Amino acid sequence: MTLSPDSCHPLSSDPRQALEQAEILCQRRGARLTELRRRVLEIIWSNPTPLSAYAILDLLRDDGRQGGPPTVYRALDFLLGQGLIHRLASLNVFTGCRQPDSRHNGQFLICRDCGQVDELSNPAVEELLRAEATARQFEVLAQMVEVLGRCPDCRGGETPYAG
Amino acid sequence: MTLSPDSCHPLSSDPRQALEQAEILCQRRGARLTELRRRVLEIIWSNPTPLSAYAILDLLRDDGRQGGPPTVYRALDFLLGQGLIHRLASLNVFTGCRQPDSRHNGQFLICRDCGQVDELSNPAVEELLRAEATARQFEVLAQMVEVLGRCPDCRGGETPYAG
């Protein structure tokens, strides 16, 4: 398998599959996946690393499309609301959701060097946090778990915790 | 105990104590807690809720101090580097660290309604994430765990998960 210089670790999930699933989910929910929204989702899935709102805007303009920042942010809000994408708060970027059918709080491994993101969904983490919250009578609305570090490729041959 | 309208749940830790400890830690490390840095830390600790960089800047100017955004951000960088404060990425705000002596990744319960923050440090959460990362040959550099929700006071008498 040959890799392009820009994507040393391509996403496991297929953009086409993600878009198909998005169509189905939106139809089922009576949500309108308009051309703009679909295109924004496509852009996000087509890029090997998460994109900022303004990077998405630039790509939309490459399509010849009009519109300013609000256009993008509204599309992103829709996609976030449908659970089709996640926002990585630590980097102000957006990434496609790998399990859009089950509502969940994303857990992410973010590579500092190449920007590549791996999405986890470890129920134990979620439960632990929920337990901590409950013990403090705190009602959980959303969880944000982002681990910053270096992915295997960017670490090269290094052994973990040895250097 | 009487509460001011602005702080329905005051921080458990005492600002004075936090500043004293900061002095000690910096001295021990040979780090210079200058007047500006000390004042920024004091401002952060004196507020019942986390503050944005620009809110801190406004308060510095109330002191009669000169300086622009870089002045604040540099002080914040120093304090972050010393582990004396945390940055909440989901809100772009800064809050005092309750365990500045032990290096750790903060875990936070953030109230959506009043902005109040509770800091956890559950080693199990950290270990779980580290295990997930290690299983993927991912080297962990930092962890960000932020739980957004509603604190007991803002929930009033509601029972958890019943409304």
Place this chain on the structure above:
DNA sequence: TAACAATTGTTATAAGATAACATTTACTAT
């Protein structure tokens, strides 16, 4: 097809963060 709601476009601006360089302050070695 008129009326209404939802979506998108447009303009302006707010909010968060940093780059580049000048000035001041603190430390070091004579």
Place this chain on the structure above:
DNA sequence: ATAGTAAATGTTATCTTATAACAATTGTTA
């Protein structure tokens, strides 16, 4: 003491991220 140096702060400008307010368009429904 004081010149030289490094660290910290001040200053100006600019960049990135995000939203407010309103106009135009598109889609839906009666």
